Amino acid sequence: MSEREVVVPDLGDFKDVAVVDVLVAPGAVIERETALITLETEKATLDVPSDAAGKVAAVLVRKGDRVSKGTPIVRITTTDEVRSPPPAAVSAPSVPAFAPPSGAAPKVPPGAAPAPVRKPSPADTSKRLVVIGAGPAGYTAAFRAADLGLRVTLVERWPALGGVCLNVGCIPSKALLHAARVIEEAESMANCGVLFGKPRIDTERLRLWKNRVVGKLTGGLTLLAKQRKIEVVRGSARFLDASSLEVRDGDRRTVVRFGQAIIAVGSEPVRLPGFPDDPRIMDSTAALELENLPKRLLVIGGGIIGLEMACVYDALGVEVSVVELTPGLIPGCDRDLVRPLERRITKRYRQILLGTRVTRVEARKQGLRVSFEGPAAIEPETYDKLLVAVGRVPNGRNIGADAAGVAVDERGFIKVDRQQRSNVAHIFAIGDVVGGPMLAHKGAHEGKVAAEAAAGHKRAFDARVIPSVAYTDPEIAWAGTTETEAQAQGIDYGKGVYPWVASARSLTLNRDDGFTKLLFDKGSRRLIGGGIVGPNAGDLIAEVAHAIEMGSDAADIGLTIHPHPTLSETVGMAAEAFEGTLTDLYLPKR
Numbered sequence: 001m002s003e004r005e006v007v008v009p010d011l012g013d014f015k016d017v018a019v020v021d022v023l024v025a026p027g028a029v030i031e032r033e034t035a036l037i038t039l040e041t042e043k044a045t046l047d048v049p050s051d052a053a054g055k056v057a058a059v060l061v062r063k064g065d066r067v068s069k070g071t072p073i074v075r076i077t078t079t080d081e082v083r084s085p086p087p088a089a090v091s092a093p094s095v096p097a098f099a100p101p102s103g104a105a106p107k108v109p110p111g112a113a114p115a116p117v118r119k120p121s122p123a124d125t126s127k128r129l130v131v132i133g134a135g136p137a138g139y140t141a142a143f144r145a146a147d148l149g150l151r152v153t154l155v156e157r158w159p160a161l162g163g164v165c166l167n168v169g170c171i172p173s174k175a176l177l178h179a180a181r182v183i184e185e186a187e188s189m190a191n192c193g194v195l196f197g198k199p200r201i202d203t204e205r206l207r208l209w210k211n212r213v214v215g216k217l218t219g220g221l222t223l224l225a226k227q228r229k230i231e232v233v234r235g236s237a238r239f240l241d242a243s244s245l246e247v248r249d250g251d252r253r254t255v256v257r258f259g260q261a262i263i264a265v266g267s268e269p270v271r272l273p274g275f276p277d278d279p280r281i282m283d284s285t286a287a288l289e290l291e292n293l294p295k296r297l298l299v300i301g302g303g304i305i306g307l308e309m310a311c312v313y314d315a316l317g318v319e320v321s322v323v324e325l326t327p328g329l330i331p332g333c334d335r336d337l338v339r340p341l342e343r344r345i346t347k348r349y350r351q352i353l354l355g356t357r358v359t360r361v362e363a364r365k366q367g368l369r370v371s372f373e374g375p376a377a378i379e380p381e382t383y384d385k386l387l388v389a390v391g392r393v394p395n396g397r398n399i400g401a402d403a404a405g406v407a408v409d410e411r412g413f414i415k416v417d418r419q420q421r422s423n424v425a426h427i428f429a430i431g432d433v434v435g436g437p438m439l440a441h442k443g444a445h446e447g448k449v450a451a452e453a454a455a456g457h458k459r460a461f462d463a464r465v466i467p468s469v470a471y472t473d474p475e476i477a478w479a480g481t482t483e484t485e486a487q488a489q490g491i492d493y494g495k496g497v498y499p500w501v502a503s504a505r506s507l508t509l510n511r512d513d514g515f516t517k518l519l520f521d522k523g524s525r526r527l528i529g530g531g532i533v534g535p536n537a538g539d540l541i542a543e544v545a546h547a548i549e550m551g552s553d554a555a556d557i558g559l560t561i562h563p564h565p566t567l568s569e570t571v572g573m574a575a576e577a578f579e580g581t582l583t584d585l586y587l588p589k590r
């Protein structure tokens with residue numbers, strides 16, 4: 001008979017986590033994996049299991065305590081009569097699933113939240129699923145597959161899970177956009193009698209806050225991977241053949257063998273040829289670091305990424321110019337939705353050059369001299385920094401897919417079927433690398449489809465719509481068929497529009513520059529598309545997407561009682577405008 005303490009295991013980046021429930025009492029006989037306490041973090045609520053069997057001699061924590069790695073939870077007595085069950089026997093394959101080389105463990109860059117690296121146990125490789133890439137598509141696939149009972153290995157080249165989106169994309173940019181919004185709202189309230197002084201921008205503290213936001217989310221993913229017993233291998237992966245990968249992290253080489261694989265390797269920013277190699281020429285990743293804010297910034301690319309970063313730098317006091325090759329900002333979005341944004345930034349930015357190409361960039365000591373070509377071209381100008389945001393390219397050609405027989409087209413995309421299977425049936429692909437909108441939410445949905453198909457479920461990707469959002473100021477969001485597409489395809493559609501100048505909630509936010517637009521098939525009267533421009537448009541578009549998925553018609557939406565006063569009621573009112581039942585505006589009978 002002996003006594004030992006059971007302690008809190010590694011919780012990733014989380015410390016001082018609250019105990020919200022104690023699940024055992026002195027005298028209780030527990031088994032290995034019996035839940036002892038429940039903790040609540042910013043990311044999730046989780047039970048902490050025992051790592052041994054025995055009888056509880058004392059409970060060492062109470063509800064309301066805060067605990068970290070190593071905090072004692074209970075003291076248990078172990079006896080010959082009370083012991084943990086032996087582990088189930090597993091037969092090792094003739095070749096181990098992992099073949100790690102000798103050498104030191106991979107180094108993690110300072111400040112990064114490292115992903116857990118588990119030493120894998122031998123197992124039947126036919127039951128092993130490897131997921132390459134831990135962005136929203138990849139980690140969703142890995143987590144879902146683990147929940148369905150598959151043995152999962154997750155390969156990630158970044159020090160932290162989350163991929164581009166969480167580390168250097170969606171999340172840090174939205175944190176900075178929130179800061180920009182606070183600055184601009186404070187400025188706009190001067191006309192309402194609330195005056196603030198000119199903001200003082202401490203870029204170092206702003207950057208640290210942004211990084212803390214990222215750290216909370218990536219730390220949460222680390223914890224979720226541990227809870228699911230997912231084995232994480234750090235490094236860049238390349239296929240050796242259709243059943244094995246080589247993962248390299250510096251000098252360290254690991255071979256991973258698998259029965260099924262999901263490719264979720266994402267995309268990279270497009271690099272324009274002919275530009276000088278100069279640190280003053282940034283991509284979106286570098287722009288998020290806010291290093292040495294320039295006096296004058298040129299954003300090359302008037303799409304969503306470029307305009308979001310333009311909003312950030314403008315709010316921080318930088319003189320911003322934008323150049324876009326196509327005739328309009330945010331190509332692919334209806335022009336009427338873009339117009340309120342264009343009106344606003346035309347007043348704030350130094351220049352917006354549409355239908356214009358950058359023909360030359362010269363690196364000089366005093367700045368970057370840029371030459372232009374096109375109908376709206378101006379004389380060469382000098383800028384302190386450039387941000388190149390002209391799109392992204394998939395990473396399909398960077399993983400040795402041909403060694404596994406996986407077909408990759410000349411642009412780097414992998415063609416898949418509705419179950420996300422490539423031309424090699426046991427190898428799936430999801431996210432940016434399969435084409436379509438390069439959006440995290442699309443990739444995450446595909447990740448679940450692939451994981452469930454890999455687990456033997458009858459599952460296919462059948463989403464009717466994939467919403468798009470530009471987190472500019474004002475925000476722009478749309479889903480389903482755009483009006484431009486409806487006109488080009490000859491669809492007989494009707495339209496309901498509700499201007500936010502008539503929205504009580506919009507006016508109380510000191511904004512009147514938005515509107516909600518819904519498109520309906522005239523024959524069935526079902527919703528086929530919609531767009532919203534204004535504050536929080538990205539949060540509102542989900543109702544439009546849901547209504548299209550459910551086959552809702554105008555009456556379904558208009559007769560749904562929306563809370564008042566809210567921005568969400570503009571969706572109902574746009575439907576009423578099409579139905580002819582709207583009372584909040586006077587619309588002459590058609």
